[in-house]
Amino acid sequence: MNFNQNYFEILGLPLVFDVDLGLLSDRFLELQKEVHPDRFASRTEQEKRLAMQWATLLNSANDTLKSPLKRAIYLLQLKGIELEDNPRLPPEFLMEQIELREQLEDIEGSEANLDDLAVFKKEVKAVIRSIEQNFSKTIEDDLVQAETLVYEMQFLNKLLASANQLEEKLLDY
Amino acid sequence: MALLQITEPGQAVDPHDRKRAAGIDLGTTNSLIASVRAGVAETLPDIHGRHLLPSVVRYTAEGPVVGSDALDQAALDPHNTIVSVKRLMGRGVEDVRSLGDQLPYRFAGDGGLARIETVAGVVSPVEVSAEILRSLVDRASETLAGDLDGVVITVPAYFDDAQRQATKDAAQLAGVNVLRLLNEPTAAAIAYGLDTGDEGVVAIFDLGGGTFDISLLRLRRGVFEVLATGGDSALGGDDFDHAIAEWLINESGYAGEVTPRQQRGLLMKARAAKEALTDSESVALSFNDSGLEIDIRLTRDTFNELIGPLVDTAIRACRRSVRDADVELSEIDNVVLVGGSTRVPLVVSKVADFFEAEPLNNIDPDKVVAVGAALQADILVGNKPDDEMLLLDVLPLSLGLETMGGLSEKVIARNTPIPIAKAQEFTTYKDGQTAMLIHVVQGERELVADCRSLARFELSGIPPMVAGAAKIEVTFRVDADGLLAVSARETSTGVEASVEVKPSYGLTDDEITAMLKSSFDHAAEDAAQRSLAEARVEAGRVIEALGNALAEDGEKLLPPQDIEMLQQAINKLQELVDGNDYNAINEGTEMLGRASEEFASLRMDAAVRKALAGRQIADLSSEMTDNEV
Numbered sequence: 001m002n003f004n005q006n007y008f009e010i011l012g013l014p015l016v017f018d019v020d021l022g023l024l025s026d027r028f029l030e031l032q033k034e035v036h037p038d039r040f041a042s043r044t045e046q047e048k049r050l051a052m053q054w055a056t057l058l059n060s061a062n063d064t065l066k067s068p069l070k071r072a073i074y075l076l077q078l079k080g081i082e083l084e085d086n087p088r089l090p091p092e093f094l095m096e097q098i099e100l101r102e103q104l105e106d107i108e109g110s111e112a113n114l115d116d117l118a119v120f121k122k123e124v125k126a127v128i129r130s131i132e133q134n135f136s137k138t139i140e141d142d143l144v145q146a147e148t149l150v151y152e153m154q155f156l157n158k159l160l161a162s163a164n165q166l167e168e169k170l171l172d173y
Numbered sequence: 174m175a176l177l178q179i180t181e182p183g184q185a186v187d188p189h190d191r192k193r194a195a196g197i198d199l200g201t202t203n204s205l206i207a208s209v210r211a212g213v214a215e216t217l218p219d220i221h222g223r224h225l226l227p228s229v230v231r232y233t234a235e236g237p238v239v240g241s242d243a244l245d246q247a248a249l250d251p252h253n254t255i256v257s258v259k260r261l262m263g264r265g266v267e268d269v270r271s272l273g274d275q276l277p278y279r280f281a282g283d284g285g286l287a288r289i290e291t292v293a294g295v296v297s298p299v300e301v302s303a304e305i306l307r308s309l310v311d312r313a314s315e316t317l318a319g320d321l322d323g324v325v326i327t328v329p330a331y332f333d334d335a336q337r338q339a340t341k342d343a344a345q346l347a348g349v350n351v352l353r354l355l356n357e358p359t360a361a362a363i364a365y366g367l368d369t370g371d372e373g374v375v376a377i378f379d380l381g382g383g384t385f386d387i388s389l390l391r392l393r394r395g396v397f398e399v400l401a402t403g404g405d406s407a408l409g410g411d412d413f414d415h416a417i418a419e420w421l422i423n424e425s426g427y428a429g430e431v432t433p434r435q436q437r438g439l440l441m442k443a444r445a446a447k448e449a450l451t452d453s454e455s456v457a458l459s460f461n462d463s464g465l466e467i468d469i470r471l472t473r474d475t476f477n478e479l480i481g482p483l484v485d486t487a488i489r490a491c492r493r494s495v496r497d498a499d500v501e502l503s504e505i506d507n508v509v510l511v512g513g514s515t516r517v518p519l520v521v522s523k524v525a526d527f528f529e530a531e532p533l534n535n536i537d538p539d540k541v542v543a544v545g546a547a548l549q550a551d552i553l554v555g556n557k558p559d560d561e562m563l564l565l566d567v568l569p570l571s572l573g574l575e576t577m578g579g580l581s582e583k584v585i586a587r588n589t590p591i592p593i594a595k596a597q598e599f600t601t602y603k604d605g606q607t608a609m610l611i612h613v614v615q616g617e618r619e620l621v622a623d624c625r626s627l628a629r630f631e632l633s634g635i636p637p638m639v640a641g642a643a644k645i646e647v648t649f650r651v652d653a654d655g656l657l658a659v660s661a662r663e664t665s666t667g668v669e670a671s672v673e674v675k676p677s678y679g680l681t682d683d684e685i686t687a688m689l690k691s692s693f694d695h696a697a698e699d700a701a702q703r704s705l706a707e708a709r710v711e712a713g714r715v716i717e718a719l720g721n722a723l724a725e726d727g728e729k730l731l732p733p734q735d736i737e738m739l740q741q742a743i744n745k746l747q748e749l750v751d752g753n754d755y756n757a758i759n760e761g762t763e764m765l766g767r768a769s770e771e772f773a774s775l776r777m778d779a780a781v782r783k784a785l786a787g788r789q790i791a792d793l794s795s796e797m798t799d800n801e802v
Contacts, residue, residue, distance in 0.1 A: 012785040027785070029396045033563050034780040037592065037653040041352045041553035042192070042323060043718045046770045050777050052652060056592045063589070168496070 006078055007061035017075060017136040019065055028062040068132050069157055072150050075139055087151045097155055100124070104163060114170055121163050128156045192322040194352070194554035195313045196360070196546025199302065199326055199340065201259040202382045204228045205540060206309040207547035208317060209556070214364070214547040216540050217316045225539065226312075229256045230304045232291035239308040252279060253291045258305075260383070261287050261298040262343075263335030302343035310349050322710075323352040325550040327542050330356040330386050330402035330569050333615045333625050334657045341654065348703070352553040354654040358388035359399060359564055360545030361511045364536055367392060374400070374504045376495075378524050378532065379511035379542075380487060383409040387491050389498040389505070395561040400498035401588050402569050403490050408483065410447070410514030416479040417443035417471065421460065425467035435462050450476050451516045477519045484523050491527055497588060502529060510534040511541050565590050572649055572657060575612035575621045577602065584649050587617065591655055596648040598664075600641045608633040609645055613659055632661045634668045701755075708755040712762045716743055716750075719769050722776060730775045742768050 008015045011027045033039070035054035040047045064070045073083060107116045131152050138146040195208045195217075203225040207216040216224045223241070231243035231254040238246075247254040255278065261269055266280050269287045279290040288295050306326075314320055328340055337354055344351045358377035367375050372393050379386040386404040390397050418439040422431060431439075442460055449456040455472040495502060508528045514520065515538050524532050536544065552560050567588045573581040574597070584597045601609065609632045616624030635643050644664045651657050662669040720743060727736045746761040 026394070029394050030784045031781060032396065032565060033394075033561065034784045035777060036563055036565070038353065038553060038563060042555045042714060044715045044766045044769065044773065046766045047718070047773045047777075050773055052592050054777060054781070055653065056594050056650070059590045059593050060595075063593075171492075 007064055007074065010057065010061050011065065013065070015075075015078075017068075017072065017132075017139055019071065021066060024062065024065055028058060031058055068128075069150070069153050072132075072135055072139075072146075072153060076143070076147060076150060079139075079143060081143060081147055083147070083150065087148075089148065089151055089155075093152060093155075097159070100159055101162075104159070104166065108166055108170075114167070117163060117167055117170070121160065121167075124156055124160050124163065128153060128160070131156070191556055192554040193313075193317045193319055194547070194550035194556065195310070195317075195321055195324050196355075196543050196548070196550045197306065197309055197324050197326045198357070198360075198540075198543035198546060199259065199305065199328075199343075200228055200381070201257050201384070202228060203539070204305055204309060205543035206313050207540070207543040208313060209547050209551040210317075214544045214551070216543050217313055219312055226305065226309060227256075228258065228305055229254060230258070230301045231255070232293035232296065234292055237293065237304050239304050253293075255289060255291075255296070255301045257383070258298050258301040262302065263333065263337075263339035264298070299339050299343045299346060302340065303346035306343055306347040306349060310347060321349060323350045323550060323554045325353050325355050325360075325546045325553065326351060327355050327357045327360050327546050329384055329404075329406070330358055330388050330399075331384075331404050331406055332655075333570055334572075334627050334655070335625070337655050341656070351654075352550055354656075355546055355549055355564075356388065356399070356402070356566060356569075357542045358386055358402065358509075358511065359390065359397065359566065360542045360549065361509050362390055362397065362545065363548050363562075363564075364541045364545035365507075365509055365533055367507060367509075373506040374498075374500050375507045375509065376491070376505050376528055377509045377511060378487075378491070378515065379404075380514040380520060381409050381512035382411050382514065383407070385409060385487050385490065386511075387487070387494045389494055389500065391498075391500075395563065397562070397564045398590070399565065399567045399588075400500065401494045402567065403494040403497065405486060405490055408486055410512075410517070412483050413447050413480045413514065413517065414440050414443040416483065417446055417476070420471075420475075420479055421458065421467055421469070422465070424469055425460075425465060427465045427467075429464060431465065432463065435465050438462050439465075446471050447476070447517065451518060473518070480517070480519060484520055487520075488523055488527050491524075502527075505530065508532040509541075511538050513539050566653070566655065567591060568593070568651055568655060570615045570625075571617055572627075572651070573614050573616075573624070574599070574647060575614060579621045580619055581614050581616070581621050581624050584647070585651065591651045592653050594648060594650045596646050599645045599647060601635065601638065601643045601645075602640050604640050605637040606640065606643070607635050607637055609635065609661075611647060611659070611661055613649075613657070627657065628659065630659075630661075632663065632668065635663050636666055636668075705753060705755040705758075708758040708762070709750050712746055712750045712758050715762050715765055716746055719743060719765065719772075722769075722772065726776050726779065727772075730779060731772060735772070739769060739772065 006015070011024060011031070013019060013024060013027065032055060035051055035058065037048060037051040037055055040051040064074050076083070103120060107113050107120055110116055131149050135146055135149040135153070138149060193208070195206050196214075198205045205216045205224060205226065207214055218224045219226070219240075226240045227244040229240065229243040229247060231238045231246050231250060233253065243254055244256070247256055264287055266287045269280065281288040281290045281295045286297060288297050289301075310321060310324070324344070326340060326344060328337055332340070340354060341351055358379055361377050361379065362375050373391075375390045375392065377386070377388045377390065379388075384404070384406050385408040386402070388402045389400045391400050392398075418436070421439055421443065439460060442458055446456045446458050450471070450473050453473070455470050457468075457470050459468045460466065495505070505528055508524060508530050510521070510524070510532045515524075515534060521532060521534070549564070551557060552562065568585055568591050569587060571583045571587040572585045573583040576582045576599070582597070585593060585595050599609070610629060611632060612621070612629045613627045614621055614624040615627050618624055632645060635645070645661055646664050647659065647661045649657060649659055660669065719739065723736060723739060727739075731739075742765050746758075746765050749758045749761040752758070
């Protein structure tokens with residue numbers, strides 16, 4: 001096993017942001033069928049250990065590549081960029097974020113909150129998707145811009161998580 | 174729907190090479206063992222024809238008694254008769270006290286692992302479970318005419334690390350080779366042959382006596398992916414009995430204090446009524462004990478009102494899991510019912526309403542888990558080499574570390590596929606801090622106090638630095654059984670500390686060794702015999718595995734001299750196996766394992782390459798069509 005291979009190489013996928021999720025899932029399953037520890041349950045300790053390492057690696061690779069945000073961060077890492085804890089972001093983006101947060105707070109108090117929330121989530125998801133499309137292009141030629149886009153994705157994903165939490169609260173799970 | 178897995182021609186292993194494997198459902202109230210015989214998985218009865226073994230162990234001066242004979246004496250000898258030991262597995266004395274006063278045992282010691290005083294000395298829940306396992310395994314060895322090569326033991330999906338570890342320890346103590354700990358709901362899905370069916374999402378609704386489990390599994394390309402698990406570890410059919418008993422007391426107008434004996438009597442009546450209402454519309458109840466007197470008819474409608482809120486609690490957990498799994502209700506095409514309490518009609522109808530699908534319940538809900546475990550054991554032991562089925566399980570509860578302010582920082586989120594490894598970096602918070610206490614917890618809540626404490630260990634020898642300068646990387650590794658190992662290192666200096674998470678409430682390796690030894694001390698010769706037998710079995714497994722591997726891939730992957738070298742090493746180990754020195758056999762087994770490491774690695778790489786290559790040709794054509802569109 002070559003631990004120096006990156007996740008894309010391990011799963012036999014081209015090194016680009018736009019991953020075919022169906023293909024990723026197929027590859028992942030085909031490979032797990034070969035290496036999973038259950039295939040080695042009555043074999044030698046060495047084989048069991050190897051199987052465990054491989055299956056762990058595959059799970060990490062799949063987990064990273066199937067999430068657009070994790071995949072984007074990983075691509076930046078491969079290009080030698082480590083994310084900052086407190087990044088500087090364009091003021092207009094931050095203003096937008098504050099507005100969105102306020103919108104979410106208003107929804108909690110509103111009458112038809114579940115419907116409003118559904119609309120809100122749809123909008124946020126659309127924004128995330130457009131940033132992702134943007135990232136897919138910039139990662140090839142403008143790494144500084146790509147890094148900023150990842151921070152924006154992080155912000156919006158956190159916002160979406162808050163929206164989901166609110167939804168759970170409203171649905172009384 | 175394939176209820177029974179029939180072995181197909183060409184798929185079967187030569188009968189002489191068939192391994193003996195069994196699936197064990199180690200239950201709270203009853204336990205079962207099942208095995209695949211002549212292509213059919215079925216539970217194995219004892220000599221009296223009973224399939225269910227009550228999970229009860231009574232300790233006497235003459236030794237332990239397991240099963241019905243122990244259960245019969247439970248009322249007369251409550252201190253020495255251990256029932257429902259599963260609830261004590263991996264639990265501390267404090268946890269057990271919080272389970273209520275319904276446990277009549279005398280707990281030994283203060284703090285730490287729960288241990289029970291009996292006439293035969295102090296016993297731990299692990300030892301009690303080992304007795305139950307031994308009884309089941311003996312039954313199987315007799316029925317199958319030989320020792321078992323391996324077993325699969327099922328555990329509830331919500332079992333935390335401490336509880337899983339305790340279960341594995343019990344198996345070690347009982348001297349059985351555990352192929353895998355399998356989540357009970359997954360076992361149920363296998364029993365229904367859903368792995369051979371169409372692709373789709375399956376829900377497993379498991380309502381037992383004291384616990385409720387809901388799991389969502391996705392099947393694709395012969396692989397079972399556990400998408401989400403949830404449930405309530407304190408919800409079950411026993412609560413239905415309590416609801417009826419309470420109703421009886423209310424209806425009777427009895428104002429006095431209900432004695433434990435009256436309570437027991439009422440619960441027995443309640444249970445009988447509940448079971449009768451599965452087929453009848455109403456049932457007569459009469460009770461008379463020390464002034465508590467009642468004659469009444471309980472209709473199914475009233476019963477449904479009594480238990481409605483309880484069933485709704487279970488349905489809420491289902492909704493939560495559907496959300497966790499990120500699937501639509503319409504995607505769920507099969508719902509499997511497990512556990513005796515799913516015989517209650519209201520449970521069936523509410524489940525059907527919620528999932529908008531008629532639930533599957535044509536396999537005995539008490540046996541379905543053991544049957545599934547047997548099918549999986551048969552595959553894992555190597556009896557069905559061509560079987561494509563694979564299970565990808567998930568971590569049931571999030572794992573985290575305690576951080577400042579008593580908060581839990583999640584390192585691995587629940588429902589992450591296992592095996593998995595994850596590292597997280599932490600830092601010191603004081604200038605010159607040279608040690609760091611690492612507290613590993615499991616659970617979903619934010620406060621450490623609300624999570625389960627798994628282990629505490631200290632990373633010391635950190636060089637003095639200003640606060641925040643040290644970088645401490647803590648790595649969590651979870652294996653395919655869901656068991657955790659944690660290690661920590663300071664990355665600038667490489668100072669290391671690691672622990673097998675032998676949890677706050679587990680047995681240490683030394684304790685297990687001591688228990689194993691003490692059980693042999695009675696017969697030192699037996700001990701040597703057993704060690705020799707075990708060494709031979711393990712050596713035999715390695716010889717066979719390597720021999721098969723060489724026959725398959727040796728010439729493809731190795732130069733002739735390496736094949737020759739491995740062949741000689743095999744022959745040498747075979748010579749040792751024919752001798753009587755178990756130490757020498759164990760050493761030889763290890764040597765052969767090490768010698769074959771490179772070969773094992775080459776084979777794995779080849780398998781991976783082949784899997785990718787096979788796919789790529791198919792993908793190429795699909796990509797081309799994609800491009801045209």
